[in-house]
Amino acid sequence: MSYFLTICTFAVIYAIACLALNIRWGWGGQFDFFVYGLVALGAYTDAVLTLPPQPKDNTGLTYILGLRLPFVVGAIGAMAVTAAISLIVGAIALRQLRQIFFGIMTFASVLILAAVIENAQFIVNGYTGVYGVPQPFAGVLDLSFGAYRWFFLGLCVVVLISVYAILQRIFWSPAGLVLRAVREDEFAAAAFGYNPYRQRLKAYVLGGAIAGLAGSLLIGYITAFNVDTWSPIETVLIFAAIITGGSGNNAGVILGSFVIFGLITQGTQFLPAIPGLGGQTGAVRAIAIGLLTLAFLRWRPQGLLPERHFTVFRRRWPRSLLPTRADNGAATPQ
Amino acid sequence: MTIFAHSVGFGIVTASIIALAAIAFSLQFSVTTTPNFAHGELLTAGAYGAYVMQKVSANLLLDALGAVLFGGAVAMILNLAVIRPYRRISSKRLTLFLVTVAASWIMQNILLLIFGAAPTIYRLPTSSLHSVGPFLWTTIDEEIIISAVVILALLHALLRYTKLGKSLRAVSDNPELARVTGIRYPLVLNVTWAMDGALAGFAGFVLALNIGALTPSLGFNFLVVVFAAAVIGGLGHPYGTLVGALVIGLAMGISSAYLPGQYSESIAFILLIGALLVRPRGIFSAAEWNMAE
Numbered sequence: 001m002s003y004f005l006t007i008c009t010f011a012v013i014y015a016i017a018c019l020a021l022n023i024r025w026g027w028g029g030q031f032d033f034f035v036y037g038l039v040a041l042g043a044y045t046d047a048v049l050t051l052p053p054q055p056k057d058n059t060g061l062t063y064i065l066g067l068r069l070p071f072v073v074g075a076i077g078a079m080a081v082t083a084a085i086s087l088i089v090g091a092i093a094l095r096q097l098r099q100i101f102f103g104i105m106t107f108a109s110v111l112i113l114a115a116v117i118e119n120a121q122f123i124v125n126g127y128t129g130v131y132g133v134p135q136p137f138a139g140v141l142d143l144s145f146g147a148y149r150w151f152f153l154g155l156c157v158v159v160l161i162s163v164y165a166i167l168q169r170i171f172w173s174p175a176g177l178v179l180r181a182v183r184e185d186e187f188a189a190a191a192f193g194y195n196p197y198r199q200r201l202k203a204y205v206l207g208g209a210i211a212g213l214a215g216s217l218l219i220g221y222i223t224a225f226n227v228d229t230w231s232p233i234e235t236v237l238i239f240a241a242i243i244t245g246g247s248g249n250n251a252g253v254i255l256g257s258f259v260i261f262g263l264i265t266q267g268t269q270f271l272p273a274i275p276g277l278g279g280q281t282g283a284v285r286a287i288a289i290g291l292l293t294l295a296f297l298r299w300r301p302q303g304l305l306p307e308r309h310f311t312v313f314r315r316r317w318p319r320s321l322l323p324t325r326a327d328n329g330a331a332t333p334q
Numbered sequence: 335m336t337i338f339a340h341s342v343g344f345g346i347v348t349a350s351i352i353a354l355a356a357i358a359f360s361l362q363f364s365v366t367t368t369p370n371f372a373h374g375e376l377l378t379a380g381a382y383g384a385y386v387m388q389k390v391s392a393n394l395l396l397d398a399l400g401a402v403l404f405g406g407a408v409a410m411i412l413n414l415a416v417i418r419p420y421r422r423i424s425s426k427r428l429t430l431f432l433v434t435v436a437a438s439w440i441m442q443n444i445l446l447l448i449f450g451a452a453p454t455i456y457r458l459p460t461s462s463l464h465s466v467g468p469f470l471w472t473t474i475d476e477e478i479i480i481s482a483v484v485i486l487a488l489l490h491a492l493l494r495y496t497k498l499g500k501s502l503r504a505v506s507d508n509p510e511l512a513r514v515t516g517i518r519y520p521l522v523l524n525v526t527w528a529m530d531g532a533l534a535g536f537a538g539f540v541l542a543l544n545i546g547a548l549t550p551s552l553g554f555n556f557l558v559v560v561f562a563a564a565v566i567g568g569l570g571h572p573y574g575t576l577v578g579a580l581v582i583g584l585a586m587g588i589s590s591a592y593l594p595g596q597y598s599e600s601i602a603f604i605l606l607i608g609a610l611l612v613r614p615r616g617i618f619s620a621a622e623w624n625m626a627e
Contacts, residue, residue: 031428097610099428100369104565105610108558108603119596233554236439239432283447290440297433298419 005149011262012156013217016163018241018257019250020210023167025239026248026307027176028203029183031103033235034089037110038208040230041085042078042215044117047130047225049074061131063124071136071220078216079209086208087201094200110232118227129226136220156217160254163210167250170206179203180248237261240293246303255304264289336468337591343469345587350482351541353579355556356563357486357572358533364506364570365526368417369431372438373534373560376412377553378445380405380535381542385456394459394477398539405535406528412437413527438554445550453547478540485536486576493572502526506570559586559599562606581605 017039024032050073053066069077093105118127135148136155143151170176181189182196190196219225237260245256264285296303359373383404384397391397416437420430461473471479493499504512505522513519534553541556542548559582567578582602590598 031431092607092611095611100431101610103431104558104561105607108562108606111558112600112603115596115600119594233439233442236435239435243432280447280450283443286443287440287447290436290443293436294416294433294440297425297429297436298423301425301429 002146002149005153007262009149009153009156009221010265011258012153012160013214013221014238014241014261015254015257016156016160016214016217017211018238018245018253019160019163019167020207020214021235021238022242022248022250022253023203023207023210025242026253027171027179027183028200028207030094030200030204031099031106032204032207033103033107033232034086034110035207035211035238036230036232036235037113038082038086038211039215039218040117040225041113042082042212043219043225044124044130044215045078045081045212046071046074046216046219047133048124049077050134051130051132061125061128062122063130064122071134071216075213075216078212080212082212082215083205083209086205086211090201090204090208094197094204107232110235114227114230114232124225127227129224129229131224133219133223133225135223136217152221156221159213159217163213164250164254171250175202236293237265237289240289243293243296243301243303246305246307248307249303249305252303252305252307259304260289260292264292338588339468340470341588341591342584343466343471343475343587344590345584346469347471347475347478347544347583348586349580349583350479351537351544352559352563352583353486353576354482354537354540355534355560356567356575356579357489358530358537359560360564360567360570360572360575361489361502361533362526362530363564364572365502366413366523367427368421369427369434370412370530371431371434371557372412372441373530374553374555374557375438375441375445376405376409376531376534377538377541377556378548378550379408379441379531379553380538381456381548381552382445382449383535384539384542385454385548388457392457392459398481398536401535401539402532403535405538406532408441409527409531409534410524412531413524442550442554449548449550451550453549455547456542456545458543458546474543478543481536481540485533489533489572498525555599558606559602562602562609565606566609 017035020038021032021035024030024035048063048065049067049069050071051063051066052068054063055061089106089109093102093109097105117124120126124130135152137151138148141148141151178189178194179199179202181192182194182199186196189199222229238257241256241260242253243256244259245254246252355373355377358376359370362368362370362373380401384401386404387397387400412434416433417430420433425433458474463470463472465471466476493502501512501517501522502525504515504517505519505526509519512522538553541552545552563578563582564575565578566581567574567576582605585601585605586598589601593601
């Protein structure tokens with residue numbers, strides 16, 4: 001039972017990270033490698049905001065700030081920092097780079113971020129990383145260990161549902177439509193007076209903030225974080241979840257992250273070990289995820305739950321585009 | 335001043351390795367137009383091919399042959415088993431990129447499964463340190479530089495003076511026209527992938543010689559450096575890539591003398607970002623590269 005809780009919590013946290021990448025890749029069409037770096041950056045920011053000041057004795061643990069702030073402030077700070085970094089990276093990368101060039105640029109950026117965090121010891125303790133990060137609301141609630149884990153899962157689910165609700169509103173809002181219009185045909189969208197660069201940048205920053213939120217939940221759960229936890233290639237797992245679930249569809253992305261992170265990454269640990277493999281089951285699992293991604297790209301590129309398209313000729317208009325009560329009858333879309 | 339000269343010497347060694355890897359990438363990209371993210375794994379495959387060969391014989395040339403054959407075979411398999419099914423349903427280029435990202439992930443984990451995550455020590459042949467002009471090189475360094483120059487000269491001759499080279503250039507210029515004139519397009523693609531793999535495998539072998547240890551992420555960690563050289567030289571331009579490799583190699587070598595060593599790769603990444611922003615078509619590229627494509 002306790003293991004089941006762990007799986008669910010990880011799957012829910014990763015689902016939030018997947019939603020963040022979905023804004024960039026699914027809605028905006030950007031091949032972004034930076035997203036896992038932003039999850040890590042959110043985790044580090046949350047850590048240095050909620051940890052007590054750096055110990056004076058020679059424990060070797062060095063980090064900046066150490067403000068002992070509550071979790072909520074830490075999470076908001078994490079979102080602010082990741083949004084700001086996304087703004088900088090996005091403002092540079094989105095201006096003229098597209099597709100694979102954008103992918104290479106963001107890949108290089110995340111490697112630079114990793115090199116700085118690993119080598120500048122004073123920021124977040126270099127390669128060893130930070131540990132002993134206080135868990136959210138643990139001090140206030142004073143729950144038993146088992147009860148606290150249920151509480152944490154509940155907290156993550158509440159965050160996931162709120163993020164999902166907000167993104168679902170944006171998806172059907174005019175802003176979401178414009179973003180997908182820019183993805184489909186940049187010039188047509190520009191002809192309607194929308195600046196493609198600004199639309200993409202908005203989506204990029206929104207995705208960054210959500211990735212930071214996922215990072216602060218992640219470190220709240222595992223309480224320790226170092227460079228080993230987030231190699232840039234891990235972004236492949238998030239892409240795998242999105243492609244399995246359905247690029248562009250929020251519900252599909254959540255489903256995909258439960259399939260990848262719940263069922264395959266964590267769930268297969270229950271299965272009897274394959275004889276002769278020893279401790280290498282992680283690699284087998286990773287290969288399985290890779291093959292699953294390739295299969296989906298080949299035979300069902302739209303994923304388990306395809307993106308819902310907005311069609312003029314069907315009666316399903318998003319509520320936000322329906323006329324309000326005041327001008328009802330003046331311009332009915334049917 | 336001697337520090338500077340020595341760092342230039344190390345830069346030239348790095349540049350030779352990058353040149354081999356980046357020209358392989360550039361050639362493959364210009365002929366097949368597939369952006370191959372799994373290029374790093376071809377290097378790793380070559381390095382492990384040499385490692386396996388080393389258990390049979392300690393002869394450096396035989397090890398190199400193992401690297402070339404293994405790299406070429408892996409590249410052909412990658413083309414036939416992974417990339418071709420997606421080309422056949424005419425996937426978009428971005429989808430192909432994603433496919434190679436997944437392939438890179440799978441290949442790294444297969445190597446992890448076979449060889450384990452701990453660094454495998456590559457037994458180096460005995461070599462001595464001596465100064466050549468202002469530079470300070472080991473015997474291995476010299477062998478790396480000479481082999482790179484010889485191989486690139488051979489490649490140049492192949493591209494320029496043989497019928498195969500002519501058909502490669504024709505496909506790279508205009509695949510449709512090349513097909514009309516009777517060039518066997520699928521064969522040319524296959525040969526290109528095999529050459530790419532063989533060159534990349536050799537590059538992985540000399541990289542392993544230079545570092546002295548192998549991990550399943552050896553080539554992957556080197557990938558962005560290779561991308562940097564290819565982009566600076568103009569993606570898909572084998573000759574410009576040579577200059578790109580020299581720029582990156584020298585920048586990494588010189589910076590490692592004056593900055594903490596861990597940042598030397600970051601210098602390459604910053605150069606890459608700068609090149610992408612300032613002149614995304616590369617130094618020597620005359621053709622208009624459609625960045626939105």
